[in-house]
Structure formats: structure tokens, C-alpha cells
Amino acid sequence: MTDFDPQDLERITARAEEMLARVEELRSEIDVVVGRGEAADGQVRxxxxxxxxxxxxxLAPRAMRLDSQKLAExxxxxxxxxxxxxxxxVEAVMAGTLGASLPDQQLLDDRFGNxxxxxxxxxxxxxxxIDERRGDLR
Known part of the structure; x- marks a missing residue:
């Protein structure tokens, strides 16, 4: 039988609170991240x-000269x-905040399951x- 140590729960709770704080910090950093792309020689951004x-x-005015298929593409x-x-x-922000690249999702799932x-x-x-002790008291 494994003995329950209340200090273990306190450590787990403290660690979880630290992780939640980091996640909130990360979320606020990620919220402002934008990505940019362009095509048709910069006429579509x-x-x-x-x-x-x-x-x-x-769409730059020159982009309107493209036929509809080319413009859609x-x-x-x-x-x-x-x-x-x-x-x-986003991955770079997460890696910078977490100090390393993110672990594989399957690995996280396995660890969490364990x-x-x-x-x-x-x-x-x-x-x-507890049930055994109750039985002993009867």
C-alpha cells in the first residue's frame, strides 16, 4: 500500500499553479502573433x-488584372x-517560453495517462x- 503524503499534494498543486501561470503568459504572447504571406509578385498579401x-x-490594383482562377489561386x-x-x-514563442521544443503530443498523453x-x-x-480501518473499529 502506498502512503499518501499531503506534502506531495502541495507540491503537485504548486507545480500546477506555476504551469497555469506560464500558460497564461504564453497565451498572452501568442495572442499578438501574426503571420504574413504573399503571392502574385506581392500583389496579394x-x-x-x-x-x-x-x-x-x-489586393493591389494590378492583382485585379489576373483572371478569376489565377486570383483565387x-x-x-x-x-x-x-x-x-x-x-x-507561435512555435518559436512557445519554445522560447518553455525553454525547449514542445514534446510530442503522444508522449504528453502517455505521461498524463500514467x-x-x-x-x-x-x-x-x-x-x-479507510474501509479496513472502519471494519477494525466495529
Missing amino acids: VTAGASGRLQDVV AVLRAAQEAQDDVARR VLESLETSLEEQLQA
Whole structure:
């Protein structure tokens, strides 16, 4: 049986609070990140926000001379470049804030699953110990 140490919970809680503060800091930094893309020799320019949403599309007067198919392709290409650019910038901000590149999502999922499993096992053992002690008192 694993003994529960209240100090472990305090350490976990303190660490979680630190992580939440870092996440909030990171979120505020990421909110202002923008990416830019262009196509058709700079005649089509697009800006995207950190969420990937397009914020601005600028078509220079010369871009209007393109046929509709070419103009659509240029807008799409510039939008994709802007989204790729903002993704790179967000990753750089996150890596700078976290001090290293982000771990693989599957690795995070596995670790989180292991922590949850460990906590569940510990809780079950504690509940079982409480039930046994109740039985001894009867």
C-alpha cells in the first residue's frame, strides 16, 4: 500500500499553479502573433492571426488584372503562407517560453495517462485502507 503524503499534494498543486501561470503568459504572447504571406509578385498579401484565422487580405490594383482562377489561386497561396508563417512564429514563442521544443503530443498523453493511473491506484488504496480501518473499529 502506498502512503499518501499531503506534502506531495502541495507540491503537485504548486507545480500546477506555476504551469497555469506560464500558460497564461504564453497565451498572452501568442495572442499578438501574426503571420504574413504573399503571392502574385506581392500583389496579394494576407495576414493571419495565431488561431490561423485570416485577419487581412490586400489586393493591389494590378492583382485585379489576373483572371478569376489565377486570383483565387494567389489568394489561397498567400493565405497558406500566412498560416504557415504564424504557425512557425507561435512555435518559436512557445519554445522560447518553455525553454525547449514542445514534446510530442503522444508522449504528453502517455505521461498524463500514467499520472492519472498512479493517482487512481493511490486513491483506491487509500479508500481501501479507510474501509479496513472502519471494519477494525466495529
